[in-house]
Amino acid sequence: MHASKDKDFALAIEGLTVSFDGFKAVDDLSLYVDDNEIRVIIGPNGAGKTTVLDLICGRTKADAGSIVFKGKDLTKMKENQIVQAGVGRFFQNPSVYEDLTVYENLELSYPRGRSVFGSLFFRPDAALVERVTAVAETIFLADHLQDIAGELSHGQKQWLEIGMLLVQDPALMMLDEPVAGMSVSERRQTAELLHQIIQDRSVIVVEHDMSFVADIAHRVTVMHQGSVLSEGSMQHVQSDARVKEVYLGH
Amino acid sequence: MTTPQTATAERSFWIGFTILAALILLVLPLMLDVFRLNLVGRYLTYAFVAVGLVLCWGYGGILSLGQGVFFGLGGYCLAMFLKLESSTPEATAIQSTPGIPDFMDWNQITALPWFWEPFKSLPVALIAIVVVPAVFAYVIGVAMFKRRVGGVYFAIITQAIAAIMTILIIGQQGYTGGINGITDLRTLLGWDIRTDSAKTILYFVNALLLLATLVLARWILTSRLGRILVAMRGKEDRVRFSGYSVANFKIFVFCVAAAMSGIGGAMFTLQFGFMSPSFVGIVPSIEMVIFAAVGGRLSILGAVYGALIVNWAKSIFSEAFPELWLLAMGGLFIAVVMAFPNGLAGLYSVYVAPMLPRIRAWAMSTRGLPARDTDGQISKPGVTHAR
Numbered sequence: 001m002h003a004s005k006d007k008d009f010a011l012a013i014e015g016l017t018v019s020f021d022g023f024k025a026v027d028d029l030s031l032y033v034d035d036n037e038i039r040v041i042i043g044p045n046g047a048g049k050t051t052v053l054d055l056i057c058g059r060t061k062a063d064a065g066s067i068v069f070k071g072k073d074l075t076k077m078k079e080n081q082i083v084q085a086g087v088g089r090f091f092q093n094p095s096v097y098e099d100l101t102v103y104e105n106l107e108l109s110y111p112r113g114r115s116v117f118g119s120l121f122f123r124p125d126a127a128l129v130e131r132v133t134a135v136a137e138t139i140f141l142a143d144h145l146q147d148i149a150g151e152l153s154h155g156q157k158q159w160l161e162i163g164m165l166l167v168q169d170p171a172l173m174m175l176d177e178p179v180a181g182m183s184v185s186e187r188r189q190t191a192e193l194l195h196q197i198i199q200d201r202s203v204i205v206v207e208h209d210m211s212f213v214a215d216i217a218h219r220v221t222v223m224h225q226g227s228v229l230s231e232g233s234m235q236h237v238q239s240d241a242r243v244k245e246v247y248l249g250h
Numbered sequence: 251m252t253t254p255q256t257a258t259a260e261r262s263f264w265i266g267f268t269i270l271a272a273l274i275l276l277v278l279p280l281m282l283d284v285f286r287l288n289l290v291g292r293y294l295t296y297a298f299v300a301v302g303l304v305l306c307w308g309y310g311g312i313l314s315l316g317q318g319v320f321f322g323l324g325g326y327c328l329a330m331f332l333k334l335e336s337s338t339p340e341a342t343a344i345q346s347t348p349g350i351p352d353f354m355d356w357n358q359i360t361a362l363p364w365f366w367e368p369f370k371s372l373p374v375a376l377i378a379i380v381v382v383p384a385v386f387a388y389v390i391g392v393a394m395f396k397r398r399v400g401g402v403y404f405a406i407i408t409q410a411i412a413a414i415m416t417i418l419i420i421g422q423q424g425y426t427g428g429i430n431g432i433t434d435l436r437t438l439l440g441w442d443i444r445t446d447s448a449k450t451i452l453y454f455v456n457a458l459l460l461l462a463t464l465v466l467a468r469w470i471l472t473s474r475l476g477r478i479l480v481a482m483r484g485k486e487d488r489v490r491f492s493g494y495s496v497a498n499f500k501i502f503v504f505c506v507a508a509a510m511s512g513i514g515g516a517m518f519t520l521q522f523g524f525m526s527p528s529f530v531g532i533v534p535s536i537e538m539v540i541f542a543a544v545g546g547r548l549s550i551l552g553a554v555y556g557a558l559i560v561n562w563a564k565s566i567f568s569e570a571f572p573e574l575w576l577l578a579m580g581g582l583f584i585a586v587v588m589a590f591p592n593g594l595a596g597l598y599s600v601y602v603a604p605m606l607p608r609i610r611a612w613a614m615s616t617r618g619l620p621a622r623d624t625d626g627q628i629s630k631p632g633v634t635h636a637r
């Protein structure tokens with residue numbers, strides 16, 4: 001009955017529904033993402049884009065539907081288990097650990113020693129130091145490893161957030177408006193960064209910046225009132241009359 | 251990775267640790283008579299609880315107003331063993347049921363209750379001192395933290411548990427000794443614990459155990475788990491999305507704090523020959539939070555000083571104005587939380603620590619040595635977590 005039966009998707013969302021106080025923020029949504037695909041979700045404010053990401057990463061619990069990632073149903077898992085299964089999330093507002101140093105922020109994201117006793121007996125090895133150093137290089141913070149994260153600029157915090165995701169090395173990466181609130185130069189640098197980090201994994205990006213979308217998207221999903229309005233290549237959705245009406249028109 | 255900061259923090263901790271060790275192992279024993287040393291020993295048993303509170307409150311963000319429960323559980327575990335040791339059939343021949351603790355006999359109990367049986371064995375009792383508080387904390391922790399109950403709600407619930415525990419102990423006189431507690435404990439494996447020499451030895455055992463507890467706490471805080479606790483403060487959600495189970499980490503530090511409190515309680519029992527519900531309830535539990543707050547809730551060494559100083563002040567103050575002490579205590583707590591959220595340790599790192607390199611440089615120059623400014627790093631008020 002569903003497309004997922006015919007093909008192995010990295011992520012298969014079917015019949016996903018959630019309502020807040022009777023208001024259906026996500027309504028019977030289905031979405032399939034391939035391995036190594038870069039999918040961009042666009043849509044007017046309040047369409048439910050952030051809520052979909054919240055549902056995938058377990059921050060919000062679904063009322064109905066399934067989210068199958070690499071054979072596991074994420075709707076039945078806790079946030080930290082979903083992360084351990086390989087789903088990483090970039091948050092709209094940077095939320096780095098302000099009391100820790102840049103190095104410690106990156107180190108904590110390293111995907112080992114995540115249980116209580118694992119972390120108690122965890123000793124950083126050469127591979128970790130190498131990875132953290134390499135990532136710090138990538139996110140332009142190599143000279144700030146010992147700085148307290150709370151004292152970084154907004155843009156630097158955003159980069160650190162990206163760095164934490166890189167160290168985590170998720171198989172599915174979700175980015176919610178990654179260049180929102182950035183200056184023009186930061187925006188350009190960040191776009192470059194994103195190009196690097198989205199290689200070799202499935203990515204879902206929510207973004208309004210259409211030139212950025214056109215630049216990276218393999219496929220585009222347009223959401224409206226909690227459902228999929230249109231889906232396909234950039235040209236396809238741009239030429240869709242309904243999309244023009246609700247979103248691109250204004 | 252060893253960084254200049256962590257190396258400096260590491261060195262300053264061990265310097266502080268050495269000073270504290272010298273104080274409680276050398277200076278105080280040389281200065282004080284047995285009676286006063288015994289009193290310091292009592293304060294040091296509370297320090298176990300305060301160190302545990304630094305871990306679970308200061309670092310884990312879990313304010314427990316019921317740590318007295320764990321202190322009491324540890325204390326009772328050992329008291330039960332000691333009571334059974336002194337309740338031999340010969341010693342209790344005049345009772346209607348010889349061989350059981352005196353208070354049971356007074357309450358018309360004719361056989362040792364089942365849960366007292368294991369405490370005939372010292373190894374069992376010693377293990378129970380740590381395990382019983384930890385298991386109880388685990389049960390509370392799973393019930394609360396898995397449901398994401400935290401903050402004020404958790405504090406109130408722990409307070410309720412402390413109240414219930416007190417009522418239970420007092421109510422079940424025949425099994426617990428009631429309001430008087432378990433008293434008249436005399437020997438440990440035949441060794442009289444009431445003599446001056448025993449009290450002195452027990453003081454040192456207590457002090458060494460406390461130092462070992464500090465080393466353990468330090469090890470926990472410098473592990474990755476310690477950094478996760480710091481990350482969790484105010485950012486629990488984010489920690490989940492770094493792949494960690496926040497609930498499990500909270501349960502763990504809460505259990506560790508409970509086990510530490512249990513050791514403190516047992517050392518109290520040993521040094522004073524009794525344990526009673528007056529250490530379990532709401533007031534003593536809040537007092538223990540005050541020790542940690544005054545010492546500095548992010549400093550395990552500060553917690554020990556907090557316990558020593560507040561209790562010393564209490565002994566002076568409450569002799570003069572016994573009815574005002576509770577009020578003074580409350581005032582102290584509010585003052586510390588409002589004005590010095592990092593307590594004495596915070597004051598130290600803001601005002602004293604920055605002067606140390608200068609003093610050292612001055613000392614060097616007066617000795618005709620070249621002044622070195624190796625660690626002229628000024629501690630920032632905001633980042634005084636004593637790691």
Ligand SMILES: Nc1ncnc2c1ncn2[C@@H]1O[C@H](COP(=O)(O)OP(=O)(O)O)[C@@H](O)[C@H]1O
Nearest residue numbers: 020021025043044045046047048049050051052
């Ligand atoms: N936790 C919540 N409680 C109540 N309503 C919510 C909650 N989260 C989102 N919503 C509502 O759901 C709708 C979709 O929101 P959102 O997913 O943030 O949209 P988008 O990211 O596409 O702008 C909005 O109307 C929003 O007000």
Ligand SMILES: [Mg+2]
Nearest residue numbers: 049050051176
């Ligand atoms: Mg949004």
